[in-house]
Amino acid sequence: MMFVGVECTFSANGTISVKRVQLGGVWQVVEQGRQWVDGNGRHILIMFAAGQAQELVLSSDTLTWQLKSGKSTQTVV
Numbered sequence: 001m002m003f004v005g006v007e008c009t010f011s012a013n014g015t016i017s018v019k020r021v022q023l024g025g026v027w028q029v030v031e032q033g034r035q036w037v038d039g040n041g042r043h044i045l046i047m048f049a050a051g052q053a054q055e056l057v058l059s060s061d062t063l064t065w066q067l068k069s070g071k072s073t074q075t076v077v
Contacts, residue, residue, distance in 0.1 A: 001057065001066035001067060001068050001069060002066060002067045002069070003064055003065065003066055003067075004021050004022055004023060004056070004065050004066065004067045005021070005022030005027075005065070006018055006020070006021055006022070006056065006058075006065040007019045007020040007021075007022075007027070015035065016035060016042065016044060016058070017032065018030055018032050018044055018046055018056065021046065021048075021056070021065075021067070023067075028048055028049065029049065030046040030047060030048055030049075031046065031047045032044060032045070032046055032047075033045035033046065033047065033053075040057060040059070041057050041058050041059045041060045041061075042057070042058040042060070043055055043056070043057050043068075044056045044057075044058070054067055054068065055067070055068040056068070
């Protein structure tokens, strides 16, 4: 996983809305999909303008964002 900067808002009910992600010093606007919480933190599915889907993870211990490499392990039913 790679550490990234994230511009987001937190709603009153605890959900997060991601606006932009900083990769290599460049801010990129993203679209957002589902989010869920597990033992590793809060996971958010995002899509970059080029159509690349990725998974962001906010660590509840360190409050740092990481971009998970590879495909999401979340099963959609």
